Amino acid sequence: MYSVTIGFAGLAGVLILLALGCPVGLAMILAGVVGFAVIIGIDPALNMLETSAFEVASNYSFSLIPLFLLMGSLAARSGFSKDLFDSAKYFSRGWNGSLALAAVSGSAAFSTISGSSLATASTMTRVAYPEMMRQGYHPRLAAGSLAAGGTLGIMIPPSVALMLYALITEQSVGDMFLAGFLPGLLAYSLYLVTVTIMVRKWRPSKTTQPSDDITVWQALKQLAPIALLFSMVMGGMYTGVFSPTEAAGVGAGLALLFAMIRGLSWDDYRCAVVEAVSITATIFLILIGAEAFGFLLSVSQISYEMVSFIERFEMGPWSVMIAIIIFYIIMGCFLESLAMILLTVPIFYPVIVASGFDPIWFGIIAVVTVETGLISPPVGMNLFVVKSAAKNLKMMDVMIGVTPFVLADVVRLIILLAFPAISLWLPSMLGSANY
Secondary structure (H helix, E strand, O other): OHHHHHHHHHHHHHHHHHHHHOHHHHHHHHHHHHHHHHOOOOHHHHHHHHHHHHHOOOHHHHHHHHHHHHHHHHHOOOOOHHHHHHHHHOOOOOOOOOOHHHHHHHHHHHHHHOOOHHHHHHHHHHHHHHHHOOOOHHHHEEEEEEHHHHHHHHHOOHHHHHHHHHHHHHOOOOHHHHHHHHHHHHHHHHHHHHHHHHHHHOOOOOOOOOOOOOOOOHHHHHHHHHHHHHHHHHHHHHHOOOHHHHHHHHHHHHHHHHHHOOOHHHHHHHHHHHHOOOOOOOOHHHHHHHHHHHHHHHHHOOOHHHHHHHOOOOOOHHHHHHHHHHHHHHHHHOOOOHHHHHHHHHHHHHHHHHHOOHHHHHHHHHHHHHHHHHHOOOOHHHHHHHHHOOOOOHHHHHHHHHHHHHHHHHHHHHHHHHHHHHHHHHHHOOOOOOO
């Protein structure tokens, strides 16, 4: 019982450090090392920290993370986001709120090569928001559609969050990507419906017409590089030509080739590499923290105690699931999505498995719930990303504009909870543990 108390004290310590502004990776390292030292001893704790850092840094499976991030950074620096937005404008012409629809569609397309919610929201806001303002769009409609569209980057494969969930729970990366595809399309469809409803209240003051100098073939041509890149990466993975890591390398190489063809400057290339390395370093610090904190969870037997608690009080599986979802929604308002996944999954995963839920399905539910937290007022991360990327945008407009999309996410979560087959159908048909 003493070790369990230390484990929960370590978890409380992480939350306190986060509230004080400590980086999440460092907070987990401190709590893990101190808690492990109290239970086992200081020398084993220091050896554990050394082992954790080495295992993360030398793990071949984790090498796909910087490669996928580099692919997205190169695409963003090469102007692909503008091409996607322009193509989406052409295909959404004639609809009310066409630019808002194009913003969501462009975000969905960019998500197929980005994998990051924050990067998608930031990139598409810089491209789409100025034109939406010129066309007389209400700031609430513009900000809401861009903040919500950005969250598609965490679900539509290749998703960094789904990658990390697969790696830390020893699931197939390919199966997790397949499981996220239909929920991602469901989110995209619900967002389009939400925009259509919102336009009735915040109708643009001008009517957007397709550009005279673009044809349907030119619009398709602008989409071609992204479609080819996505097809090569995902198609190669699911036909067995590439492993996930090899697919990430092919994607980064193709993104660099396309960027060079488009005239990528040395400065933009350097910025893309620096951005990918910076995000990778942050993720790896969190991974090391998760590894160290995982040792504390193991020796303190928190997860075992939670399973025993559920059995002792005869809590039903769905009561457990609802409690976890409520926790995710609350904490998702304060923590970055990847940090949430890495901090909580080691705790909740054994509980979910013991409750009889499918681990791949739970991964989708966890990511969807955290994704909702990214746009939940008042402190969802995407709200601040959009606010910082758009000039003269008031935070109140962002929060009001994004609220209908939060409701759409709640509807999606209910649908996915009621129909697990939406998440599990593709993995059951095409999945393989050999990815």
